[in-house]
Amino acid sequence: MRKVFQEELAQVGEQLVEISKLVSEAFEKATTAFEGADIDLAEDVIAADARIDFLQNSLDERAIDILALQGPVASDLRMIVGSLRMSASLERMGDLARHLAQLARLRYPANVIPQPLQETFKNFAKYDLEIAEKLTVLLETRDLEVARDILKANTAVNDLHLSIFKSIARSDWTESAATTVDVALASRYFERFADHGVSVAQKVTYLVTGAWHPTSIEHS
Template identity: 55%
Template sequence: MREVFQQELQEVQERLVEIATLVEISIENATRAFNESNVSLAEAVIADDDKIDGAAVALDELAINILARQQPVARDLRIVVSALRISASLERMGDMAEHIAQLARYRFPDKVVPRSLRSTFADLGKYDVQIAKKLTELLRTEDMRLAEEIRNDDDQIDALHLSVFDKVLGETWKGAAVDTVDATLASRYHERFADHAVSIAKKVQYLATGDWVSAGL
């Protein structure tokens, strides 16, 4: 029974990595669609979000089943409960990628943001993709250096997010109302994507150390 239980815990980890990989692909395609005004890529991201949702639901069902049958304790319990919370955050990251793709589809054939903000959003997308790749590897390896790198990348995204608000609220902003709304929403989606990744990184850090304080939880 113990061997079966350990196999189930391993499956939980593997499924988290699989979902994170789907999210990684989704944000990479979403930011490309956004920056390049690629409607076919945007529609692919939107359609594929169901895969992320379905994988998250299946993982939740597995975790709940383990809790009911095995009644784990100590670290094993932390693994299963954390998996449920990580799954929810990954699903929300997929939603953020979908929202970015939706903006690209709505504004096609135009680009979503004015020229003056395009380099900022290219950087936001670059950091989000970077974070997604590191998160997948963190879930695979529990390398705590990656958790710190994700937090540092998030700081960069926060600074870019604030710069978008400074731009659209500044006296020199010439964008129309729709440009203001689109830029604000898009920046928020990028920022929230990274926030969820940081939340997952903290949970992985907690799993590795068993310390709520050092993980920032």
């Protein structure tokens, strides 16, 4: 019975990794569509989000079944509850990739972001993609050094997010109201994507150390 239980736990972990890989792929495609006004790629991202949603629901159902039927304790219980919370964050990251693709589709054939801010958003994409890719590594290895790398990338994303709001608040900002809203929304999507990545990293840290603290990644 214990062997079956451990196999079920392993399958939950494998599903988290699978979702993480799909999120990373979705985000990479979404940012490419976003930067290049590629409507076909944007449509691919939007359609593929259903697969992430399906896998999240499947994982959650499996985890709830384990809770109901196996009565896990201690670290096993932490693993199951943590997996439920991580799957929710990963699913939300997939939604944010979809939102970027939807913005690209909405403004096609124009680019969403005006030229002066395009480099900033390329940096957003670079750091967020780093977070997405490192999340998969973290879920596979539970290497807390990877978790610390995610935290560093998130700091860079936060700085970029702040710079965007400073830019659109400047007296020499002359873009239309629609463009201003697009820029603010897009910046928020990138920032929230990174925040959810940090949330997953913190939960993995909790599984490894048994301690929950917002800065535990830094001090572990």
